[in-house]
Amino acid sequence: MANYGCQLMAEEMTRVLMRRPGISLLEADPTLWHYNHFFDAEKAIREYDEFATLITQTGAEIVWIEDEGDGLSDAMFTRDASLITKAGAVPLKMGKALRSAEPQVHKAAYEQAGIPILGELTGEAMIEGGDTIWLNENTLIVGLGFRSNQEGVRQLNALLNLHDITVISFDMPYWTGEEACLHLMSVISPLTEKSTSFIHH
Numbered sequence: 248m249a250n251y252g253c254q255l256m257a258e259e260m261t262r263v264l265m266r267r268p269g270i271s272l273l274e275a276d277p278t279l280w281h282y283n284h285f286f287d288a289e290k291a292i293r294e295y296d297e298f299a300t301l302i303t304q305t306g307a308e309i310v311w312i313e314d315e316g317d318g319l320s321d322a323m324f325t326r327d328a329s330l331i332t333k334a335g336a337v338p339l340k341m342g343k344a345l346r347s348a349e350p351q352v353h354k355a356a357y358e359q360a361g362i363p364i365l366g367e368l369t370g371e372a373m374i375e376g377g378d379t380i381w382l383n384e385n386t387l388i389v390g391l392g393f394r395s396n397q398e399g400v401r402q403l404n405a406l407l408n409l410h411d412i413t414v415i416s417f418d419m420p421y422w423t424g425e426e427a428c429l430h431l432m433s434v435i436s437p438l439t440e441k442s443t444s445f446i447h448h
Contacts, residue, residue, distance in 0.1 A: 251362050252331030254384040254412070256437035260307040264331075264356060265299060268292050268323040269314035280320050280345065295323060312356050322349050326376040326432075329353040330387075330403075334410045335363035337403070342373040342394030366406040374399035377430030378419070380437060385411055390431030392419040 253260070272288045302309060314322070321343075322328070328349035330337045336357045338350035354364060368374060378395040382388050387407065389400050395416075403414045421429060 250333045251335050252333055254333055254381050254387075256381050257439045260302070260305065262308045262310060263302065264310045264312065264325050264329070264353065264360075265302075266312040266322045266325050266352075267299070267314055268295050268320075270316040271314050271318050271320050271322070274316075274318075275320035291323075310356060310360050312352060317348070317352070319346065319349055319352070321346050322352065324377070325353070328376065329357070330374075330376060330379060331362075332365070332407065332410060332412065335365045337365050337406055338367050339374045339376060340368035340372050340399065342375055342396075365410070368399055368402050370398065372396065372399040372402045374403060375430065377432045380431055380435065382415075385413060387412060387414045388431070389414060389416040390419040391416050392421055392429070394430065 268288075268291060272291060275282065275288065277283075277286045299309060312322070312325070327339070327346070328341065329339055336353070338354040338357075341347050341349060350367070354367075357364060373394060373396045374389065375394040378390040378392065380388050387403070389395055389403070391397060391400070397416065400414050400416045407414060419429060419431060420434075
């Protein structure tokens with residue numbers, strides 16, 4: 248049986264999908280994309296290259312999505328646009344309208360890499376990867392808020408229950424509103440399967 252992905256948060260990576268930032272980030276309108284005064288596209292690109300080097304040094308293979316000027320400035324955050332499981336991938340459905348095209352970019356990359364697509368979210372469903380965490384190999388938790396909703400959870404369960412995965416959800420806090428929402432992974436970071444780190448205020 249093929250094993251296309253990991254269903255734990257702290258396992259060693261062997262293959263990872265990444266989007267190299269480039270022209271879309273360099274040409275991004277900081278106001279449109281809600282980047283603050285610290286935004287420096289050239290520095291971000293340099294640091295991303297260094298990050299990719301660290302990943303390759305672990306022995307992991309990077310499956311690259313190149314930035315060919317599609318205007319998707321946030322697409323370097325590849326975790327948000329799709330979900331990978333042992334059985335295959337699910338392109339998600341972005342709550343941020345500016346990122347709505349990213350899941351189809353991921354779908355094309357998975358298909359080119361020979362990774363099955365388990366299904367897609369439709370209609371009013373929304374799930375962003377930053378709101379998902381593998382609690383264990385058979386349980387995915389989703390933080391509900393401005394970017395992920397209950398219909399998305401319902402559809403994910405319909406797709407993933409067939410592969411012995413249960414999706415559970417809970418409501419997330421938010422900061423100043425829809426444009427400055429917190430993702431689940433903004434407040435909790437798994438360190439191992441049994442330990443986590445929380446942000447305290």
